[in-house]
Amino acid sequence: MTDIDKRRKQLLDRLAELDDRLTRIEDELDDAPNPDWEDSAVESEGDEVLEQLGTSGQDEQRAIEAALKRIEAGTYGECVKCGAEISEERLDALPHTPFCRECAKAV
Known part of the structure; x- marks a missing residue:
């Protein structure tokens, strides 16, 4: 898979x-x-x-x-705000997140 x-x-x-x-x-x-x-x-x-x-x-x-x-x-897996790759660790924790760590801080 x-x-x-x-x-x-x-x-x-x-x-x-x-x-x-x-x-x-x-x-x-x-x-x-x-x-x-x-x-x-x-x-x-x-x-x-x-x-x-x-x-x-x-x-x-x-x-x-x-x-x-x-x-x-x-x-x-791409940040909807900046286009950067969202880390696997972040996706493991929040698989539905649309934001990378940096953009999530700014929201």
Whole structure:
């Protein structure tokens, strides 16, 4: 398996994990509210956390989808800002990153 195939699989696997997690979050948020006021207040706080996790997951989904498009375009691993090569270490840590280390600092 070439490195780009390995990266594609890694990104697709993470995308599947996120889809599953976001589905569970959505199901949890769709549950009927508790009629007990105190329990409902606690659930409401929990719902806010779930909504934030959902938003974060959606942001990561978009970043992964963009990375997959860069793979298809043949530009994966190139910084979208300066065109420099993104280090393997950085891609290991953040496989969907569009920026090299230097440009990421400036964002």
